[in-house]
Amino acid sequence: MMKVLLSNVVNGCRVGSITEVGRHGNRVLEFPGCLLYTRCGSAPHLTHDVLQKLDTLPVGVQLTLPTLAEQHNVVKDFQHGIGKFTGMEDSFLYCSVQDPAVREATGYNFNKGVSVWGSGGRIKLEVADFMSIQKAFCPDWYQCLCDGDTVSSDTSNKRVRKSVDRTLNFLDKCLEIHQDSQELKASEILGVIEGGDLWEERLRSARETCKRPVAGFVLDGFQSFAMERETRKNLLTAVLEVLPEDKPRIIHAVSRPDEVLEAVECGIDFFDSSFPYQVTERGCALVFPFSKKSDVCEETMIQSSDDASKETTENQPCQGSNEGTQSQKTEFEMDLNNRQKYAQDFRPVLPGCSCYCCQNHSRAYIHHLLQTGELLARVLLMMHNFHHYFGFFTAIRESLHQGTFQELKAIVTQRTK
């Protein structure tokens, strides 16, 4: 049975670890932490071997249902679970309902179920289908079927209430099946907090979900573009105060460094790593500082804010294609497509970074790979971006243990002079 060991709570931030968790029985998930983002059960662009060259891999892996649902029957026939099917059987597996890197299309959920978008198009999942998938997959944790279609700006209050009702209904039905299932004996189900941006609905969702025997909570519908920063902060704080301390809290699609820090302050434990993937897809590299040590180059930070476009995440295109990753650049990254700056720059992407990419290759080479459309560009960038992002989470945990979280926040969110 999993144990949540809360080391400390500092100004709302929780730091600790979850032990004895998962099918293997001996994994330890440290929080605040992130989960490895995957598509079709693999880290984007990275084979298992290449992935192992990252020395700070998170213990937890996030499987994204939209990229895997189509394999349901194959995995069922395979009979050894999604972990072994995807070459990830040693990892702690969490299955989410949606893909945090891609914005859900709106208007496709219904009373009896929700839609996810696979490569072949729309897949309608009712409770029975959803649970059948989980029984075939046997992940360690899975997010319960939920209706999170509340993030577009024209969502009505009525629609928000419906999302809470449906999600609770799905939870009850899924729990029934879960508790009766042999296959899911070693798996845990997580309840999902919905409610859009409506205070009462969020609290209702939280209180009701707490009454059910869930292993943890997923905070849904809090994406960057769903609501104002202040609103998110206030709602999260309020909701998380209602949730029990001894159960993990996961949030999706809140993945930018500044958003992560804010959410940590509200009491969130786990994040996804969709942001480094999106940065990779646009040919950029994460270079934001999270330490005062010399391995983070301040000069780079200044340079990178030169190429960052206006800080906005509003224009995230919709589901159905990977265009969702071509959203605007942020001030946390540098754009290696920039010929003027990088075509002849033989320094590593981030001087001092210990990742394979920075230890072995130059900005000029990566620029060349991007220009020529070569696959290796994204292999290297993904390695660096994951490495940097995971290092960021290590820094968060360290800062909470050492009482220097506010300093970390200042370093990460600094603007240039």
Next chain:
Amino acid sequence: MSTVSTSKMAVKHALSLTILAECPTTKARVCKLVLPHHTVDTPVFMPVGTQGTLKGMLPAQLEELDCQIILGNTYHLGMRPGPELLDKADGLHNFMNWKRALLTDSGGFQMVSLLKLAEITEEGVKFQSPHDGREMLLTPEHSMAIQNSIGADIMMQLDDVVHSTTKGPRVEEAMYRSIRWLDRCMKAHKRTDCQNLFGIVQGGLDPELRKICVQEMTKRDLPGFAIGGLSGGEEKTHFWRMVHLSTDYLPKNKPRYLMGVGYAVDLVVCSALGCDMYDCVFPTRTARFGSALVPTGQLPLKNKQYARDFRPIDENCRCSTCARYTRAYLHSIATQETVACHLVTVHNIAYQMNLMRCLRQSILEGRFPQFVQEFMDTMYPSKNYPEWVVEALAAVNINLQKSQSHQDTPLENANTCS
């Protein structure tokens, strides 16, 4: 510093070739080829990393797969990133961080095959840049200059390439011009102390022209020679005869590089015919299309039949892909994720490397003809060997057993070395 003078003077080459074993039956041999950056065991298959990268593979992965030498393309690299940048980077080895051996071709073949309007004159190859439409001219001198900037261990002369199915006086013209261009290349090559220039034997499918070309080119004291102008769609029965003739006349103490060959059957046959080095985009290109190489041929993993095939690509393969992933999983991601390309690429390179390693081992152990028989039987279980394969092997004293045997004892897989 003097450049190459007459062939009578012993010129110091930037490589050395030692023959470790020769097959007493065929013309196959195993050699150690010491190059400036790395030592290579031949016969060797060289994967192609066209634009200074081997399609999604980290240099570390290639080393783990035991690749000792890979190719880069002068045409592509000459465009992007260009010789000036490569000079600044101190050569392609540094630029791509590949510590082992590199070979660059001259750019001639790419131009003729990739460009619609390439016009060949005595001066060089005139063409339109695909990027900005400018008219450009690739001369032997210019090709040498770019290749000097790239800095590969082995560089190829600019040759006048004709399609292998071309007939008529054009073939002869191209052959003689290639010799003249070879001389110009030798004169222009500025780094003989650390880069090896190979001549490329032409002559199409005409034995007389081939013979003349080999005899002329080998008068020049070059570190090595390539057999060019083949593997372009000509009939195999002509192909093998030209290879056989070329290796009969090429000096034994210098490496023989057969350009553009990479199919497993061709590698085995041409090694029997005495070739040492091969390159081909096929294994890596076909990987990206989801096709995996196996001892019996290919598995088109995108095909529906693999959707529930829970075996690895090859049960006897020790590559990292086969250790962890099933055909079914690869099928499921084949058109979705780039990881699919990488996983199959790793396997296909492992397949090629393993094939050549087993081939070399069999020559060292004096059982190359058995290796060939087993290989062919695995590839053609019903013994329907292609005619050209039978002929080619017969020419070097291997007579493939064509008779149908009714109770076959299970043959050892030709892809393991035991």
